[in-house]
């Protein structure tokens with residue numbers, strides 16, 4: 038929604054109140070509180086633990102580790118958030134990131150190019166592969182009505198298996214007994230400048246592009262409206278199936294790019310499972326949902342989750358507190374957020390029922406089929 | 420905490436001087452800097468039908484939400500039987516004897532009527548299980564007593580709007596509602612369903628209950644109600660006894676000026692054909708089509724009306740022309756261009772604009788801002804688009820222009836469209852579609868839920884739109900609307916066009932006969948449906 042600066046509610050006091058009531062802040066505070074109670078119950082010191090966590094994530098040298106984890110998490114958050122903006126749920130991130138990674142690895146192992154060209158080729162090939170994989174479920178839904186949510190998820194399994202095969206057989210490094218590729222040539226290694234990997238810079242450019250398109254272009258405007266009410270934009274003449282294809286290409290492309298960038302960073306080789314086991318996809322999905330598909334929000338949430346994870350290690354080192362506390366905090370944030378969002382959606386629905394809508398809709402989140410199609414209640418962004 | 424049973428002394432006709440059963444006094448409700456209710460008063464007597472009227476955005480729905488505990492007022496008092504009460508939620512209002520028939524029905528589609536009616540107020544049998552037989556019996560009792568014809572075992576998802584509304588009423592009665600609130604109940608009903616509803620409401624009044632009905636149709640107010648309360652700008656400006664007033668007087672109180680109640684038909688000057696539909700058939704690949712071999716022509720400078728009981732294919736016909744629904748066969752042409760295989764977007768480019776029947780589900784995104792809702796369709800062209808960007812200030816200016824031109828009541832274009840009152844949301848959709856200035860305008864129920872002043876306004880604009888040389892195809896369930904606007908009337912029945920009447924032949928009687936499926940030429944004159 039476009040919020041105009043002339044809106045009367047934009048006084049600093051009102052903005053502060055809105056922030057206090059914002060479900061995100063509420064859920065984070067709630068999680069910290071619950072964490073404190075658990076720490077106290079276990080005889081720990083919450084202040085010490087949280088301080089160690091913050092230091093572990095943002096301390097003088099630690100922030101680099103956070104950044105390294107944040108790149109894939111934030112990237113995968115965008116891979117979900119971009120289509121989710123239009124109400125399209127991309128659950129295929131795992132396949133997309135893996136395909137991007139293995140494609141980049143294949144390029145690195147087989148194509149001999151000089152420095153900047155080599156990386157450009159590897160990253161674009163990875164992004165393209167991820168993007169094409171992302172469009173398959175979109176086309177299946179547009180043409181055959183196969184639900185995108187399901188097909189995107191299911192497509193990941195064969196892709197992950199295929200990548201596993203490629204790295205175990207054709208690409209395998211015979212020098213080690215592990216399922217991993219050889220270390221790439223110098224030309225296929227992402228450089229590090231002032232302690233910041235080039236990956237972070239590339240991702241920053243992607244973020245800037247996504248935000249610009251989302252907030253400034255006619256296309257971004259159509260996407261946001263489609264997220265609010267798909268039937269409305271269809272009625273207004275927007276080609277929604279084509280939009281879904283483009284969004285899935287972009288989302289999958291970002292995931293593929295991330296896969297390619299992770300692979301071409303330290304340790305400069307494709308290791309089977311390295312893109313799956315850390316759970317980048319699912320942490321990113323949570324971040325995108327937490328931000329309700331707002332791109333900048335997804336970035337912030339991604340950084341937050343990455344910092345929680347990395348900080349958890351620091352905390353475990355410095356105090357007796359196990360780093361599982363990070364997972365507990367993350368889970369609590371999600372649960373509280375889901376509850377408050379559901380509650381506000383319910384309240385909004387009650388109000389809307391009496392004021393605006395004149396179509397039958399069921400009370401408990403379901404949707405009644407009407408002559409004109411379904412009016413869905415409680416959508417992602419309502 | 421309150422007397423539930425009605426005193427038998429209730430005189431129908433209602434006496435505003437007696438002790439009111441429920442009183443809302445000095446209700447104030449603000450939303451940001453919008454004052455929805457500004458010292459509104461409402462007194463409801465036992466055994467009366469009370470009409471609450473006012474222009475769009477006058478605060479009627481807000482006041483009803485206060486009475487039903489959905490909204491807490493900022494100021495003012497609710498008194499039930501003289502005692503001040505506070506409803507913190509609808510549950511408490513229901514306990515105090517309130518009942519509301521929601522506009523958007525809140526029923527479970529996969530359950531039966533009986534299960535829905537008793538939901539959360541069920542008799543439990545052994546082991547706390549739902550006693551289905553008792554539920555069915557309870558529904559049968561109620562529906563017989565008040566003439567609410569419903570099959571208790573039918574599943575909700577198979578029922579029509581009119582029947583769903585009866586289920587909602589049963590639900591309220593099952594909870595022993597003494598005050599029944601209906602917010603624009605007839606907006607979605609066919610004339611027959613409206614008749615039935617009114618009979619039921621009269622029966623409820625005669626049994627000593629109080630009925631509050633919000634409506635924009637003055638005919639209904641005069642026919643049905645005993646007393647009228649008029650709101651203007653959130654304030655109660657008049658309390659009238661229906662038998663002692665006239666439609667013109669009510670309208671004057673609503674608007675603060677004299678209103679021309681029955682819009683006068685002004686003939687258009689039709690020129691060349693603009694929209695040509697030939698043999699259009701819509702429906703599933705096999706089975707009965709919903710639009711059956713329809714051919715029609717709309718000329719520039721002409722309004723062609725489509726009459727018909729709701730659900731006879733009007734909606735599907737317009738959607739197929741607009742490209743929102745595939746057609747089985749037939750052709751649609753605008754000017755010289757055949758639209759075969761055109762998407763909705765390309766049809767709009769070819770010169771079709773469309774005011775849909777359902778403003779909230781189709782015609783707008785209620786969660787998005789008013790400005791965003793008004794920009795749709797203009798956002799890929801100059802001046803809203805500048806280079807690759809959407810110019811925010813141009814979007815705002817565009818919105819302001821339409822808001823001003825169509826007199827939409829809204830504080831700023833930045834608020835969500837869903838906060839607009841029903842009639843103002845309608846004006847938003849009408850305003851946006853007319854602003855396209857397309858040669859063909861498809862219009863479905865343009866004044867549903869719109870107040871009389873705005874009806875006059877929208878009708879005037881539709882005529883002006885026609886007179887600017889555009890072709891208008893207008894579907895309406897209101898015969899009076901067609902009479903006020905249409906240069907020619909088509910009647911749809913069972914998906915077919917069964918009558919094509921010139922203005923002179925389009926008497927209410929002829930149209931009414933054709934709507935009932937009786938061909939005008941052979942139908943015996945006299946008893947219309």
Ligand SMILES: Nc1ncnc2c1ncn2[C@@H]1O[C@H](COP(=O)(O)OP(=O)(O)OP(=O)(O)O)[C@@H](O)[C@H]1O
Pocket residue numbers: 388392450451453454455473474475476477478479480481482828829838839840841842843868870
């Ligand atoms: N939740 C809300 N937030 C902001 N403004 C609101 C909200 N609900 C109502 N309003 C505003 O309050 C005013 C009164 O609205 P209300 O829905 O009560 O009007 P109404 O008399 O029912 O109109 P209509 O006949 O069009 O249904 C309108 O200006 C509306 O925009």
Ligand SMILES: [Mg+2]
Pocket residue numbers: 392479480481602840841
């Ligand atoms: Mg209303």
